[in-house]
């Protein structure tokens with residue numbers, strides 16, 4: 001199946017055609033206990049095993065006919081032009097929180113000496129102070145914080161490709177991330193969209209931009225169908241961002257006419273909407289039972305004068321979904337059946353965070369076996385992947401994937 005546009009995502013469940021992943025690499029070897037909180041990890045994964053698990057994930061997708069693209073390769077292929085490469089390095093350093101000009105210059109020289117492959121790898125993995133021991137000028141900030149081991153912080157969350165950018169229809173959101181730790185990740189997709197031969201001439205609508213003031217992350221954006229989006233107002237995505245996005249989407253000439261904004265609890269276990277809610281079939285959804293309770297959903301539409309209209313929906317989640325998706329029968333499948341112990345345990349390891357690769361067919365983590373069994377009992381086909389190390393970053397199969405093309409449903 002081929003589409004005129006390199007981005008084509010009009011649902012969460014249409015057969016997955018192409019997806020962007022990131023194979024974890026040395027950035028994970030730069031996690032230390034002191035930095036875990038800042039870098040949004042709860043544990044330190046064992047890299048060798050994480051790679052093995054991730055390769056299995058990629059193989060599972062390829063075996064189902066999915067084209068797997070890697071973020072690192074796309075980034076390298078986007079900077080073949082010398083001018084683009086120079087700008088890329090410049091932008092990267094400007095966002096790296098290195099304020100001393102001489103330090104910046106030393107890094108510029110260091111990056112200049114690398115080929116494109118090594119350049120991208122180093123940007124991702126971070127630079128330890130002891131990698132550049134002979135740096136001629138050490139800034140006061142460098143010297144004062146003697147115990148801080150990095151000149152450039154690593155980006156261990158890169159393998160969650162879902163979050164820094166998201167395809168919606170033929171457009172893309174280049175996200176403004178909630179934390180500065182993840183904000184640098186979005187630069188890669190910006191350069192890819194602007195410069196990679198696969199994307200650069202396609203005139204892709206930018207539905208949200210990384211220089212916005214308020215945050216929006218891809219784990220909060222779900223394309224329910226070609227007319228309706230669900231977006232989380234969450235720990236990571238702010239209400240104002242959703243209004244801006246609504247405005248841009250309604251004016252992008254696409255078929256989307258409604259955004260359902262889910263106001264979910266602002267806490268780490270629920271960081272994005274997709275940690276508590278995903279769509280897995282025409283009428284089936286995974287859900288963490290704690291969001292069924294008091295949950296406010298706002299519908300955002302456009303009135304006849306082209307203005308944005310917001311109304312609070314006073315109905316159950318089930319009725320809201322029925323109403324907006326035009327369905328008569330809906331199944332909400334609770335994480336671990338809503339059990340008081342298994343539910344939160346499996347949700348913590350992304351039991352609800354499934355990646356649909358076709359209607360009723362999902363990729364799931366092996367460790368969430370209670371939820372997986374319930375999915376099977378409900379007629380959902382599960383492709384089970386290993387999950388000892390990958391899950392330590394608090395993200396599941398949906399977080400680890402950025403679909404760019406799905407078949408229409």
Ligand SMILES: NC(=[NH2+])NCCC[C@H](N)C(=O)O
Pocket residue numbers: 039040041157160162163182218219220271272274275393394395396398399
């Ligand atoms: N779409 C998602 N749920 N992504 C999960 C990202 C996990 C990552 N450690 C973070 O805190 O940002």
